[in-house]
Amino acid sequence: MEATRTALVHHDDSVPGRLMTSAIALFARKGYAATTVREIVEAAGVTKPVLYYHFGSKEGIFLAMMGEALREFEATATGALGTRGSAEERILRFFDSMFALMLEHLDVMRVLEAIYYGPPQGAPFFDFEVIHKRFIEILGRLIREGVESGEFRPGDPDDLTWAILGPFEVVRGMSFSHPEMDFGRDTLARLLKVVFEGLRAAHEKELVQ
Amino acid sequence: MEATRTALVHHDDSVPGRLMTSAIALFARKGYAATTVREIVEAAGVTKPVLYYHFGSKEGIFLAMMGEALREFEATATGALGTRGSAEERILRFFDSMFALMLEHLDVMRVLEAIYYGPPQGAPFFDFEVIHKRFIEILGRLIREGVESGEFRPGDPDDLTWAILGPFEVVRGMSFSHPEMDFGRDTLARLLKVVFEGLRAAHEKELVQ
DNA sequence: GTCTATACAATGATAGAC
DNA sequence: GTCTATCATTGTATAGAC
Numbered sequence: 354m355e356a357t358r359t360a361l362v363h364h365d366d367s368v369p370g371r372l373m374t375s376a377i378a379l380f381a382r383k384g385y386a387a388t389t390v391r392e393i394v395e396a397a398g399v400t401k402p403v404l405y406y407h408f409g410s411k412e413g414i415f416l417a418m419m420g421e422a423l424r425e426f427e428a429t430a431t432g433a434l435g436t437r438g439s440a441e442e443r444i445l446r447f448f449d450s451m452f453a454l455m456l457e458h459l460d461v462m463r464v465l466e467a468i469y470y471g472p473p474q475g476a477p478f479f480d481f482e483v484i485h486k487r488f489i490e491i492l493g494r495l496i497r498e499g500v501e502s503g504e505f506r507p508g509d510p511d512d513l514t515w516a517i518l519g520p521f522e523v524v525r526g527m528s529f530s531h532p533e534m535d536f537g538r539d540t541l542a543r544l545l546k547v548v549f550e551g552l553r554a555a556h557e558k559e560l561v562q
Numbered sequence: 563m564e565a566t567r568t569a570l571v572h573h574d575d576s577v578p579g580r581l582m583t584s585a586i587a588l589f590a591r592k593g594y595a596a597t598t599v600r601e602i603v604e605a606a607g608v609t610k611p612v613l614y615y616h617f618g619s620k621e622g623i624f625l626a627m628m629g630e631a632l633r634e635f636e637a638t639a640t641g642a643l644g645t646r647g648s649a650e651e652r653i654l655r656f657f658d659s660m661f662a663l664m665l666e667h668l669d670v671m672r673v674l675e676a677i678y679y680g681p682p683q684g685a686p687f688f689d690f691e692v693i694h695k696r697f698i699e700i701l702g703r704l705i706r707e708g709v710e711s712g713e714f715r716p717g718d719p720d721d722l723t724w725a726i727l728g729p730f731e732v733v734r735g736m737s738f739s740h741p742e743m744d745f746g747r748d749t750l751a752r753l754l755k756v757v758f759e760g761l762r763a764a765h766e767k768e769l770v771q
Numbered sequence: 772g773t774c775t776a777t778a779c780a781a782t783g784a785t786a787g788a789c
Numbered sequence: 790g791t792c793t794a795t796c797a798t799t800g801t802a803t804a805g806a807c
Contacts, residue, residue, distance in 0.1 A: 368772080368773090380681065381681055382681055382682075383681050383682065383683065383684060384593065384594075384595055384680070384681035384682065384683035384684065385593075385681075386593055386595035386596040386683060386684075387595040387681070387682075387683045387684035389799080389800065389801085390800080390801060390802080391799090391800085391801095399773075399774095400773070400774060400775085401801090401802080401803095402772090402773070402774070402775095402802090402803075402804095403772075403773060403774085405801090405802065405803075406772065406773080407772090410801080410802080411801070411802095441761075441762075463679075463680055463681065464680075464681070466679070466680065467676055467679070467680030467681055469739060470672075470675070470676070470679075470735060470738045470739055471593070471672055471673075471675065471676030471680060471738070472589065472590060472591055472592050472593035472594075472596070472672065472673070472676055473592065473593065473596075474592065474593035474595060474596050474683060475592060475593065475595075475596035485739065499761075503763055504762070504763060505761045505762060505763055506759075506760075506761065506762065506763045506764065507763075508756065509752075512752050512753060512756055513756060513761055515729070515732050515733075515736075515749075515753050516728070516729060516732075516753045516756035516757055516761070517761060518728070518732050519725070519727070519728015519729050519731060519732050519753070519757065520724070520725060520728050522728060522731035522732050522735060523724050523725075523727050523728050523731050524724075526679060526731060527724075529679045529680070530678060530679055530694065540724075543718075543721050544721060544724050544725045544728070547717065547721055547722060547725035547757075548725055548728065548756075548757050548760070548761060549760060549761045549762050550715075550760045550762060551715075551757070551758060551759045551760020551761075551762075552650075552708075552714045552715065552722055552725070552726060552757060552758045552760075553650075553713070553714060553715065553758050553759060553760075554712055554713060554714055554715045554716075555715065577790080577791090598781080598782065598783085599782080599783060599784080600781085600782080600783090608791075608792095609791070609792060609793085610783085610784080610785095611784090611785075611786095611790090611791065611792070611793095612790070612791060612792085614783090614784070614785080615790065615791080616790090619783080619784080620783070620784095
């Protein structure tokens with residue numbers, strides 16, 4: 354059950370690395386429950402006891418995979434905060450970093466999100482909540498700074514936070530369901546700008562409100 | 563393999579209805595692959611051959627479930643279009659109808675989306691694409707009308723469409739991952755208003771662009 | 772660390788009586 | 790239409806040799 358300590362998401366060609374690479378690809382393509390240990394070890398070119406030796410169980414390799422993802426997320430999120438500029442610029446930069454990280458590890462993210470948003474598929478418990486919570490917390494702080502400085506219009510900071518999260522959710526979803534449409538970082542930036550700016554025509558602004 | 567023709571999502575207490583109710587709840591809670599036929603029939607208070615008699619297979623009951631969902635979606639989407647008002651009002655109404663439908667069938671949606679956005683979990687093929695496509699197509703048409711009438715500012719209609727989809731994606735995700743937070747229809751309406759209006763303060767509008 | 776061989780429970784599905 | 794009993798297969802996991 355002991356997990357390895359090396360960075361397995363950036364899979365080297367060691368035996369545990371190859372096992373992890375295979376597991377990620379298979380979990381992403383078929384789901385956790387539908388993937389068999391036999392398939393994982395065959396794709397890695399080893400036999401079953403090798404997986405049990407290195408990861409202890411099917412659950413073990415899953416948890417190792419998620420643990421590594423969590424560490425990378427924390428590092429990137431923290432790094433993206435140490436920049437300067439307007440609230441709008443900092444929000445753009447934060448989303449861009451997070452989305453780039455996601456695109457780098459699309460398969461891991463697919464597994465992670467399938468379980469976070471959907472049925473657990475028999476996968477062991479993993480506290481995805483800390484990731485989601487931290488993401489929203491960072492975003493909320495950036496929004497609040499923008500409201501306090503007068504850069505953003507007054508309004509419920511929570512509502513503004515959820516609203517600006519929208520474009521990220523859209524490109525995230527499309528990256529999974531329609532990777533061929535290439536909803537990349539530029540698309541995300543464009544959609545964010547639309548939300549910053551609003552949809553209404555200028556002359557409508559005073560009319561409605 | 564023959565599917566029943568009655569509305570199974572609004573489960574009556576017939577035997578096929580009870581089987582469908584159980585299957586929906588279990589697929590939603592554990593995932594398609596992780597749910598066993600034995601669990602379904604036990605929850606429905608019948609034995610295994612009964613499921614095979616009515617639905618032919620585990621795949622059969624899944625496909626019946628999705629077929630029913632597709633029919634309900636089509637009916638609601640078409641109904642939501644026959645209303646008048648400004649583009650903004652019609653968009654709000656369209657989203658509200660779709661979200662209400664989703665909340666009514668949270669479990670079915672959880673299964674559907676887990677497979678649409680994530681790994682298929684060994685579930686049989688179902689063309690979810692027609693649902694997604696029709697959703698976007700309707701939204702795009704409403705946006706284009708608003709741009710042409712001058713109600714919305716000029717801009718790439720596709721970008722505006724994806725941007726206004728954001729709030730829906732946010733409340734959808736939160737309904738699944740945090741049902742206790744009650745991201746309901748009112749929240750959706752508020753977030754949509756934020757996007758219509760934009761985040762920037764009024765005096766910033768001309769400065770940036 | 773990796774192998775062959777296998778234990779053993781659970782799975783989807785069916786035969787045949789009623 | 791629903792049951793009991795059972796099948797063949799596949800699942801995770803392990804023992805023991807090298």
